[in-house]
Amino acid sequence: MPTIELDLDGYTDLPPGHIANVVTYFEMRSPDEAGGYPLPADFSVRRIERPDVEAYRALYRRIGHEWLWVSRIAMPEAELAAILRRPTTELLFLMRGEEAVGLCEIHRLGTDVEIKMFGIVPEVQGTGAAKGFLSAALDAAWQAPTERVWLHTCSFDHPAAVHFYRRMGFTPFKFAIEVTPDPRLEGVLPETAGPHVALIRPKAE
Template sequence: MTQLPASHALVLDGLTPIPATHVAAIVTSLEMHAPPSQAAEPLPLARIDADLPRYRALYARVGAPWLWFGRARLDDAALGAILGHPDVEAFALAEGGEDVALLELDWRVPGEAEIAYFGLVPEAIGRGTGRRLMAEAQARAWQRPIGRLWVHTCTFDHPGAVAFYERSGFRSFARAIEVLPDPRLTGILPRSAAPHIPLLGDRDPLTPR
């Protein structure tokens, strides 16, 4: 974990300076404590936890526009250890022979499930695919004996993400600030990723040169 200097300490009533080498987002966590009453129409999802190249390719297509990099920074051993866990399942949704959506479910905490990753490739957004995939995600998650299903999103994600999750039956319960090194500067993601998030550079303008 990167330790920021005292000059960048969190201000709870005002602006907190963030180094140009870092990015900051507001993370919203949402939860539900009972399965939806309406049954989902089954989707033909394919398990891809054992296929790391396929997982990585889909993760990049879905996530790079929104600055996803948590899985991209892991080597194959670390990623394989997560996806190979018996309580983690990763799926791809294919249309026309091409993967268009990613779903990853995590039951590693007893009594609950997390939608760890959920997203569509850019060209699949706005066609109702997300709604159908969420219904399938909820149905699969509640097949196990859980009392809570939760998910998180942040201000880097699609601006309609929180509203989408709320329409799907989730309710917000927590908020946090996440500050991380900009993955476009560390080489994890291309510099062209997530153009809606300004790329400030590799020097901190608040630090004397």
């Protein structure tokens, strides 16, 4: 993979066809730091014991289309299935009645727990469901012998994400810059995905 030199005190031009965003990492060191919120009426949380890759990806696309979520779409199906079915992976769906409207993918490595994926579909934003869902996910993540729960968000994500995670009890601890090929130019995502991120076509040579 080609590399570029990053200017730590200014701007760095990206190779044509690439996009970049700032990643913010958050952690929680005690369950006492978590902001506990109930689920609104008509919502529930369901643990998915035998994840179906097609159903997972369909929900992932609904949630992530606007925010350029791509990792689980680009991943080979067998690799994703293996990840979701590991004994150290816990998958939760937010349900409204019998409809899945949110997902949370939890990975446990000893006492360290990562909330790898978390999101809800646009139709239930603003209902309080996200707060209740993350509270339920944290209850699951903090099962003994957990010592730390962490996650990350990025500047391509919902503009309220940083405030949301801090309100839920997380503390930011690291920044990173992620540079990737634009998945819309590669055909992995439709060109309508991530409308808040400019789509710049490389100039023909």
